[in-house]
Amino acid sequence: MIFSSTITDIPEIFRLYKLATEYQKQTFPENLWPEFEPDLIRSEVEEGRQFKIMIGKKIACVWAISYNDAVIWPEDDGRSAIYIHRIATNPDFRGNDFVKIIVDWTKKLAKAEGKKYVRLDTCGNNTRLINHYKKCGFEFLGMKKLHDSKGLPAHYTNADVCYFEIEIE
Structure with missing residues (x-):
């Protein structure tokens, strides 16, 4: 079901x-x-950090991770967490709780690699998405303005960023 993405x-x-x-x-057109x-x-893809959920022969969902x-998380030591980025679901497969599947998979990976947290972020005060991530097990840590977005995709420029974390037991 979950595979590494390929070129x-x-x-x-x-x-x-x-x-x-x-x-x-x-x-949520405020932040695209x-x-x-x-x-x-x-x-x-080449570094093995882009993944997919397959249903039959179709890609149902994709996401990336970083270490x-x-x-975005300047207080992190670079060794504590796995970060989930850019979850995108094929519209043909919406409603299958892929975020929960991704979270469970990432928690197992984080535990196996000795990480303390699984984290993700999103831009803007999208209460629907905030609540969805909370239902998937994340603690909402709050929102703050990101002033230095050098090296990040354009939607982070001067953005309000919501922070989410799951502590690995």
């Missing part, structure tokens, strides 16, 4: 990002994903 998946990953942005326009740099996605997110 041949990149066009579908970008298609899902585009569809996710279209969905954002309908549900930009077009992501192809080199970023290619690097994640350091110093600009």
Whole structure:
């Protein structure tokens, strides 16, 4: 069900990002994903940090992880957490609780790698998404303005960022 993404998946990953942005326009247009740099996605795939959920022969959901997110989480030591980024669900498969599946998978990975936390963030005061992440087991740590977004995708520029964390037992 969960697999590492491959180079041949990149066009579908970008298609899902585009569809996710279209969905954002309908549900929370205040903060939309930009077009992501192809080199970023290619690097994640090559480094084994881009994943997919397959249903049959279709990609149902994609996401990436990172092991350091110093600009968004400056207090982190770079060894404490796994960070989940850019979850995008194929509209044909919405409603399948993929975030919960991703969270459970990431918690197991974090535990196996000796991490203390699974973290994620989102931009803007999207109460619907905040509540969804809380239902998936995240503690909402609050929101603050991100003033230095150097090296991050464009939607982080001067953004209000919501912080979420799950402590690994």
